[in-house]
Amino acid sequence: MPAMFILFLSMLLQAEIMPSDALHFSGATTIQPIIEKISRAYFLSAGGSLQIKGGGSETGLKDIANQSSDIAMVSRNLSDEERANFTYMTIGYDALAIIYHSSQPIKNLTKKELIELYDGSICDWKEIGGKSINLIVISKKIDRGTLAVFEAYTGLNSPKHNNLLPNAKLIRADAWESEANINATLWVSGLKGAIGYVSYAEANRYEQMGYPIRISAIENVHPSIETIKNGTYPIKRELNLVWNKENLKVKQFIGWVKSGGMDSTIAELGFVAVER
Amino acid sequence: MKRSYYTLWLPTLITSIMVVALFWAMHIFLHHNLAEMIQAHKHSQELTKKIEKMVSSTLNATFLGNEKGFLKTVELSNQIHDDILLIKKDNMYDTDSLFRSYEQLYKKLISAVSYTSENRLGDAKVALEEVESYSNNLEMQMSGLNNYFSQREKEVERTLFIIMILSGGLLVFIALFNGFYLIPRQVIRPLEEFAEALKGSEEKYRIVADWTYDWEYWLDVDKSIAYISPSVERITGYTPNEFMQNPSLLVDIIHPDDTPNWSKHVSEAHLPNRPEEDAQEVEFRVVRKDGAIIFVDHICRPVYTHDGIYMGVRVANRDITQKVAILDELKEKNRLLDTLATTDGLSALFNRRYFDEALIKEVEYARRTANALALVMCDIDYFKLYNDTYGHQEGDKVIKQVSDVLKATFSRTIDVVARYGGEEFVILLQATPPAEACKLVELARENIVKLGIKHKGSKVAPFVTMSFGVVSCVPDVLSNGDRLLTQSDKALYQSKKNGRNCTTLLEC
Incomplete structure (x- = not known):
């Protein structure tokens, strides 16, 4: 085992550098690539530096609340409370893609099957007509916007929530909890029995790159820009940037975004841009 | 003899074939088993390398921040996945815990990748430490699996050797048993006994034939004499040899007055296609070598094999001279008695x-x-x-x-x-x-x-x-x-x- 290599890599990773004048982003990894991609363009056109971290939508919101970050990337619809407390901007729309290993011949899942796959009713793919293999359920950590979107669609809840209702339907307890989109994607593509859900744009991107994943149709509708736009694909979400009203640091960046500096990147990465 | 031949050889042959077939089948089965085992062993050995390779390529891609680099990770992981399934499919070894360990390793490894991608380097470090512990655990299991395969391979090889020795031994035993016991007992001795019996019965037959009082002979299909009893010499004065050398002597010694009778009999009776039980009789006189005239009663019947093939004529000639003389005397006495009575x-x-x-x-x-x-x-x-x-x-x-x-x-x-x-x-x-x-x-x-x-x-x-x-x-x-x-x-x-x-x- 390459123990030496791991040690070396760990040492490298510990050398974290964080410039103080930069604009700090944290939150949804679904939005993360958009920001990462525009950071160079923004630096060149506006001269500002962007510092980006993942951690999930909830983490992003927490970070702006305790002011350790400037902008939260939230890859879900905002609650009324959140809308009241923060300033926000919807930069685009995304869908939740259900993915599994491409060696599975199944092309479509019903909502019912999706729920059964996640609540522990099904343990093997053959039970829904697939190739027999032990099912590995991949969910998301509770601070992830994607989880919230999934919970909203299926009615299932992560067992890790603190304030669960007594009759709440739960995602199976042994489900693996993924973090960033790449996490769920690599788990699904590396393990043939796994099922997961990620940002449609991300899933599409990885699929294009040749990762052995299959994006499932839900109720016979395959996710695409069109089905997301016209609302026939059922699991749709907003991509939001959220910040504190009093944080003036973000003003220049938001202005740049509003001028359309990000729209082409959003479309390029497979998201649905907001129509202005 | 026919029956005993088959009852001997058929079971022996069938047994031998069955023994060979059985041991061959076992041999093939075990050999196949061994081949599978070696294959699985190879997989398990490759698996160790593949896992090492997978981890290093993953870390490499993480370090370089190369998303496409993870394709290698995924590809290797899928291969590892298949290899474990193959080991599981071909062998009795329980690979479930191996599977779980690998999944845990992979889970943690990818977690580390994920943390790194989100710039959460502290979390990534913790995850990598866990990867190391999982990888040690997996390594231990792999060495256990390899030991298991080595041991099983040795066992199968030993079994194969024993089977070879046993089957060889059994075949040698069957050969020896046949050669030294069954064949002498069931074939050679009965054959010898049969030959002896045949010889004995032939002798007996000849003794019986030679000692017959009557002059007997067997005319072959080509009218040659197949057999003539030694009693012919007593009756005719000619030796059997003289008849064998000159079969026409049989006709030549018949009294000229009786020749027409004889010819008539030959044309009627000495023919094939007559029923075997149809004995024909004729009386004639014979001029002995010493010139004396004797009376002979000739009875003949055709001879056929079991398959109905005509084999000639069998003849019994009886010297009835004395009988004829007695009859003449009796006639005279009767006449006298008649006279005396009147x-x-x-x-x-x-x-x-x-x-x-x-x-x-x-x-x-x-x-x-x-x-x-x-x-x-x-x-x-x-x-x-x-x-x-x-x-x-x-x-x-x-x-x-x-x-x-x-x-x-x-x-x-x-x-x-x-x-x-x-x-x-x-x-x-x-x-x-x-x-x-x-x-x-x-x-x-x-x-x-x-x-x-x-x-x-x-x-x-x-x-x-x-x-x-x-x-x-x-x-x-x-x-x-x-x-x-x-x-x-x-x-x-x-x-x-x-x-x-x-x-x-x-x-x-």
Whole structure:
């Protein structure tokens, strides 16, 4: 085992550098690539530096609340409370893609099957007509916007929530909890029995790159820009940037975004841009 | 022999084939098993390397921040996944915990990747430490699996070796068992016994054939002699060899007078397609080598094999010369016996028994033909005195002389002259009316006188004389034999009364 290599890599990773004048982003990894991609363009056109971290939508919101970050990337619809407390901007729309290993011949899942796959009713793919293999359920950590979107669609809840209702339907307890989109994607593509859900744009991107994943149709509708736009694909979400009203640091960046500096990147990465 | 041959070889052959097939199948199965095991072992060894490779390529891609680099991770992970499934499929080894360990390793490794991608380097470090512990755990399991395979491989190899030794040993045993026990016992000894029995029975047959009293031979289809019994020499004087060298001798020695009979028999009987049980018989004479003529009874029948193929003719010739001689003698004796039964020994005339039978027949004949039948009864006068004077021997001579005269006088073949008892005689004359009968009787009486045999005791004359009583008539219902006898007796009595040496005729 390459123990030496791991040690070396760990040492490298510990050398974290964080410039103080930069604009700090944290939150949804679904939005993360958009920001990462525009950071160079923004630096060149506006001269500002962007510092980006993942951690999930909830983490992003927490970070702006305790002011350790400037902008939260939230890859879900905002609650009324959140809308009241923060300033926000919807930069685009995304869908939740259900993915599994491409060696599975199944092309479509019903909502019912999706729920059964996640609540522990099904343990093997053959039970829904697939190739027999032990099912590995991949969910998301509770601070992830994607989880919230999934919970909203299926009615299932992560067992890790603190304030669960007594009759709440739960995602199976042994489900693996993924973090960033790449996490769920690599788990699904590396393990043939796994099922997961990620940002449609991300899933599409990885699929294009040749990762052995299959994006499932839900109720016979395959996710695409069109089905997301016209609302026939059922699991749709907003991509939001959220910040504190009093944080003036973000003003220049938001202005740049509003001028359309990000729209082409959003479309390029497979998201649905907001129509202005 | 046929049956015993198959009952011996078939089970042996089947057993051998079964043993070979069974051991071959086991061999193939185990060999296949071994091959699978080696394959699985190879997989497991490759697996260790693949996991190492997967981890390093993942870390490398993470370090370089290269998303496409993770494709290598995914590809290797899928291969590892398949390899574990293959090990699981081919072997009894429980790979489930191996699977779980690998999944945990992969889970943590990817988590580290994920943290790194989100710039959460502290979390990534913790995850990597966990990866190391999982990888150590997995390494231990892999070495356990490899040990398991090595041990199993050794076991299978040992089993294969034992099976080879066992199957070889068993085949050698079957071969030895057949060679030294079964074949000598079931094949060679019965064959020898059979050969001995055959030889014995052939000898027996020859002894029986050679000792036959009759002259036997077997004519082959080509008319050559297949066998001829030694008894031919006793019967014909020629040796069997002489016949073997010259088969035509069989015909040459037949008496010329009997040759046509023989030829006829040969043309009828010495043919194929006659039923086997149809024995044909012919008698002929044979001229022996020494010239003597003997009688032979020839019986022949055709010979066929079990399959019905004609094999020639079997002949039994019996010397019946002695039988023929005895038969001739018997015929002569019978004739003699016949004569004795109807003839009087002293006079050579018919006896009284013959006369009694003749009387009945002659009466019937005369009645049927309506001819006169004459019955003459006569006796020698004072014959008792003659015997007393001259002795019985001289008496017998007189009877003989008188008989000759009577025989000579009544000389027709149909005349019956019989000695009725002592010095009494009866004569039956067919177709002789009374006058003619009297004339003949007078002639006989005179012929007796003419003999001039001295008789001192006679009160009629100094020589032998006879008295005659005659009856003659065409017999009717009343005048049967008894009646004729009574009447002739009465006539004889009358002659005696009239002074003897005379003839009296009475009516019936």
